[in-house]
Amino acid sequence: MSMNTPTYGVTPPISLANPTPKDNELNDLLIKELKLRGSFESEAATRKRVKVLNTLQKLTETFVYNVSRSKNMSEAMARDAGGKLFTFGSYRLGVYGPSSDIDALVVFPRYITREDFFTEFEKLLRERPELEEINSVREAFVPIIKLEFDGISIDLIFAKLDIPRIPKDLTLTDKNLLKNIDEKDLRALNGTRVTDEILNLVPKPTVFKHALRFIKMWAQQRAIYANVYGFPGGVAWAMLVARICQLYPNAVSSYIVEKFFQIYSQWSWPQPVLLKQIEDGPLQVRVWNPKLYSLDRQHRMPVITPAYPSMCATHNITASTQKIILDEFQRGTTIMHGILDGTKNWLDLLQRHDFFHRYKFYLCVVAATKSTYEEHLKYSGMFESKLRLLVQKLEMVPGVELAHPYVKSFENGYYCDSEDQVLNLINTYGTLKGEELASLLKSSKEKSESSNNTTNQQDNNASTNINGDNENLNQGNTNSDTTNDAKIEVNLTKLYIGLKLSLQKEGEKTLDIQHPCAEFFNICKSWPEYEVGKHFVQIKNVKLYDLLNDVYVEGETRPKKTVKRKRLVAKDDSKKKAKSVEANGTA
Missing domain, CATH: 3.30.70.590 (Poly(A) polymerase predicted RNA binding domain)
Known part of the structure; x- marks a missing residue:
């Protein structure tokens, strides 16, 4: 390995080999299948998303100005107070489709309260002609405003930082920004920080995105995509794909998908999947550590977030859902063998689940x-x-x-x-x-x-x-x-x-x-x-x-009842x- 070759992940890569003609052929077929299934959004629809996000950014600045003035700040200070919209999830990762929602985080200075967000900011949203539907869930684990805005579904969460103003060039990489904020703010910030870390930890973002699009589609087709019900969610699937990209940094997406099934069907669970070493930080908060915490030792298929404070993104997995996931990994491995020898194709891998027949x-x-x-x-x-x-x-x-x-x-x-x-x-x-x-x-x-x-x-x-x-x-x-x-x-x-x-x-x-x-x-x-x-x-x-x-x-x-002969x-x-x-x- 060249001294100049960057390394990714907690171990050296398994292979630095470049793709073969066969790999490139399978990769072209994989991307063709994604396009046929409508995985990619049109340029016009993407421009509309950007326009909506720009509108929300302007509303954010107006909101902060209004609240600042109501709290007796000077005109100049209120104008300078800022407020910034960040995206995370599938949109930030670049793997969104025509029907995908947008996960967004609005970050405010220290004197803006959660109550301000759910009253004054919601009031501004309700005044907009683009608003079609809105539902606030204040008591959620991460308080959220769900809205339909100009035909786009948006999940909007809130966090305030312990700083007097939010500059336009603010990034959330500095761990010191997490000081003196409450747990709900910390959880809200975590989504954007994790998404950004994932993108920084993969060698070829385009390869990662195409592979992730396919794995997400496969997981949805096989009905194993839902964190709330005990399966990996979007962030967990992204980290699982990212780890394979780290192990094969020069591979194309089709090869990443092949190795995804091969490696995870043989993985020594509960050995954790890590994209980087777990870091310490300035907060007195719990970081995932099975040596210290008995609850962490109970995680069956731990996939650990790379941003401080590291958490397990798959803590909801149960004994039953683990078996179902592992069976699907094995099925994927078997079908991949068929794809490689020409007896199967990508369509076979994406066959719909049979839950209501099983x-x-x-x-x-x-x-x-x-x-x-x-x-x-x-x-x-x-x-x-x-x-x-x-x-x-x-x-x-x-x-x-x-x-x-x-x-x-x-x-x-x-x-x-x-x-x-x-x-x-x-x-x-x-x-x-x-x-x-x-x-x-x-x-x-x-x-x-x-x-x-x-x-x-x-x-x-x-x-x-x-x-x-x-x-x-x-x-x-x-x-x-x-x-x-x-x-x-x-x-x-x-x-x-x-x-x-x-x-x-x-x-x-x-x-x-x-x-x-x-x-x-x-x-x-x-x-x-x-x-x-x-x-x-x-x-x-x-x-x-x-x-x-x-x-x-x-x-x-639907399954039909067979009449057995007496x-x-x-x-x-x-x-x-x-x-x-x-x-x-x-x-």
């Missing part, structure tokens, strides 16, 4: 709010963030081999005529009977994150309904908010967990999951804003052939019973 039993986990969609968003956000806790509790039940959470929610809103209809809808939502009832109701707004192609079903639903709000179902709030000519608005979210069972013990015929379900109900009900009669949580056992049509995308063939019952079989999931709740 298991005999599913749990349909439902959150409902008898109020507006905006009110429901607060509850459903908390609800979704707790699903992995239910997964972990299910993993501990004897007979549960795997508890596989699906990575997307399904949402609907309806107007009901009476309290009885509200309760009937909530009780049956996620079942064939509920689908039939919903088809008769007026939708309050189409909000599904998945393809909702619901049709009426005439079959009877044989699923078990475990009702977490049984004691409250007949105590509806007659004073609830009403819309649409005094009708009652109900918004619902459903999530799915696939169960792989292993009931092998003698006499073991059923699976009792009442205890983990009851614990999950209690977790949801302990939310500080939970209101009896307004918020509901339920878990329903649904068999494969009773899944609703809305979980299948257009053109996807046979004579042998003496040894006469005492056998079918295995089933049973939860001792209210049906």
